[in-house]
Amino acid sequence: MKRFVVFVSALALAALGVAGALAARGGYFSAGEVDARPSSATPELVARGDYLAKVGGCVSCHTQAGQPLMSGGVGITTPYGVVWPGNLTPDATTGLGAWSLADFRRALRHGQSRDGRLLSPAFPYAATTLLPDADVQALWAWLGTLPATARPAPAATLSWPTNERWALAIWRGLYFTPGELAPVPGQSAEWQRGALLVRGVAHCSACHDSRNALGAAREPGSLDGQLMPGGGWLAPSLLQADQAGVQAWRTEDIVALLREGQSPQGRANGPMAEVVHANTRHLTLADAQAMATYLRALPVQPDAAPQAPMKTPAPATPASSASQDGSAAIAVPGARLYARHCAECHGDQGQGVPGVYPPLAGNRLVTMSRHNNLVRSVMEGGFALPTAAEPRPYGMPPFGPLLSDPELAELLSWMRTAWGHQAAPVSTVDINRLRGDLQR
Ligand code: HEC
Ligand code: HEC
Numbered sequence: 001m002k003r004f005v006v007f008v009s010a011l012a013l014a015a016l017g018v019a020g021a022l023a024a025r026g027g028y029f030s031a032g033e034v035d036a037r038p039s040s041a042t043p044e045l046v047a048r049g050d051y052l053a054k055v056g057g058c059v060s061c062h063t064q065a066g067q068p069l070m071s072g073g074v075g076i077t078t079p080y081g082v083v084w085p086g087n088l089t090p091d092a093t094t095g096l097g098a099w100s101l102a103d104f105r106r107a108l109r110h111g112q113s114r115d116g117r118l119l120s121p122a123f124p125y126a127a128t129t130l131l132p133d134a135d136v137q138a139l140w141a142w143l144g145t146l147p148a149t150a151r152p153a154p155a156a157t158l159s160w161p162t163n164e165r166w167a168l169a170i171w172r173g174l175y176f177t178p179g180e181l182a183p184v185p186g187q188s189a190e191w192q193r194g195a196l197l198v199r200g201v202a203h204c205s206a207c208h209d210s211r212n213a214l215g216a217a218r219e220p221g222s223l224d225g226q227l228m229p230g231g232g233w234l235a236p237s238l239l240q241a242d243q244a245g246v247q248a249w250r251t252e253d254i255v256a257l258l259r260e261g262q263s264p265q266g267r268a269n270g271p272m273a274e275v276v277h278a279n280t281r282h283l284t285l286a287d288a289q290a291m292a293t294y295l296r297a298l299p300v301q302p303d304a305a306p307q308a309p310m311k312t313p314a315p316a317t318p319a320s321s322a323s324q325d326g327s328a329a330i331a332v333p334g335a336r337l338y339a340r341h342c343a344e345c346h347g348d349q350g351q352g353v354p355g356v357y358p359p360l361a362g363n364r365l366v367t368m369s370r371h372n373n374l375v376r377s378v379m380e381g382g383f384a385l386p387t388a389a390e391p392r393p394y395g396m397p398p399f400g401p402l403l404s405d406p407e408l409a410e411l412l413s414w415m416r417t418a419w420g421h422q423a424a425p426v427s428t429v430d431i432n433r434l435r436g437d438l439q440r
């Protein structure tokens, strides 16, 4: 069904006469290039490539658990079928053994394979196109040091390959502009470095940019938030204080979020926890600080839905005096569920335990106007990242299997109006829909 929609949209675009826009844009590289690997590669260059490959998720996407490093990753589902992050080891037939640096640069900068095939944007080349040439060379040098592993990627299960190729060409003509990131005059050197990391190798936009019906960023690099494909998690807006904006955070708190997945102001959950675990925890302090500088300087947008007091209070809205009067609290179903399942860790007042259990009172995940991430977090539970200080972090069990849809609705609606919160309730239907996404 989705495929049909994309196909029809592609047709509509063709009818609009944009087919001309697909004039091939790739393939500009200087002839006679010397490969940087492995003989001419310095240890520093290789180490830099290793670092970028971790921070940029090349490693996490192109490696499957239990298989050799970079020998090919887990398939990624797109509207057209499954595409496979291929084998990037120097194997001559199934990897990049026969590639030149120029071929590699073309893949990163223009999203084209060695044979000219247009690559699926599941490979975030809208971000890798911004990489400075020195970084491309470093990645290439590092890849050249890996053991060659013969491991073919499974054939892509694209249902309508010709149409995909055709639609992709149009899509790219409209939405993909190759090229390095130009420095912005008037900004500090640290900001420029942060911009390059956030927009380039760290590809934050891959999830955080809002997209149009054809899956293209409305305004590349805007980080204005979107519902992630699959419909469950919201990648919140980095421009809004009630979502993921960090403009008012201290630099060290942003650094802690990126490198450890938690900070006094908030923590990474779901897909963001995976990003921290796989990629950003490898950031050097200086790079994480540069990214924080860039994120703090992002424009601030007003809250999407100001948390105005509700006109008709939901029946489950407790008196905020519930906390002073334990017996009254227990009379409210949501409060009763909280006391029974949550209070032992998160505290009677949702105050949490510093460094152990996050506070829920005053937590923007709890009050965000779009409640997707709250529901998913409570359904899925989770573990914080192990750190030197806390090698065995505290976890939270998944409550999805334990609580029914009406119970979760009661509980979360109560939490969204307890402790001075004024957020809209969550309905049983919402929970049911998100539970469906979870099981998919
Ligand atoms: C989010 C997952 C993801 C990340 C992160 C990612 N890739 Fe990929 N990559 C893919 C997918 C999927 C493909 C296959 C696209 C296709 O076949 O159309 C791919 C293809 C490629 C190709 C082309 C291979 C070929 O045979 O044509 C190269 C080269 C590549 N990636 C390098 C990198 C490098 C270097 C990085 C890190 C800077 C990186 N990728 C990060 C998913 C990813
Ligand atoms: C794979 C998708 C994905 C990528 C890539 C990604 N994010 Fe996120 N991010 C999310 C989701 C989903 C959430 C919401 C869950 C949560 O609150 O942690 C989130 C939340 C956040 C938050 C709010 C955390 C809080 O405590 O309120 C910040 C800040 C953030 N992301 C920054 C970034 C930055 C910077 C990058 C690039 C390094 C990035 N994200 C890359 C998906 C992603």
Ligand code: HEC
Pocket (backbone or CB within 6 Å): 266, 267, 268, 269, 338, 341, 342, 343, 344, 345, 346, 356, 357, 358, 360, 363, 365, 366, 374, 377, 378, 381, 382, 383, 384, 385, 394, 395, 396, 397, 399
């Ligand atoms: C055994 C202790 C424990 C119990 C019981 C528990 N939690 Fe948690 N909770 C945690 C821990 C630990 C985390 C942090 C997990 C992580 O970092 O992934 C957490 C995280 C959360 C978060 C995400 C907070 C954030 O800022 O990202 C929410 C929301 C939450 N819990 C709600 C609840 C609710 C609602 C209940 C009751 C149904 C509950 N928890 C029961 C330990 C617990």
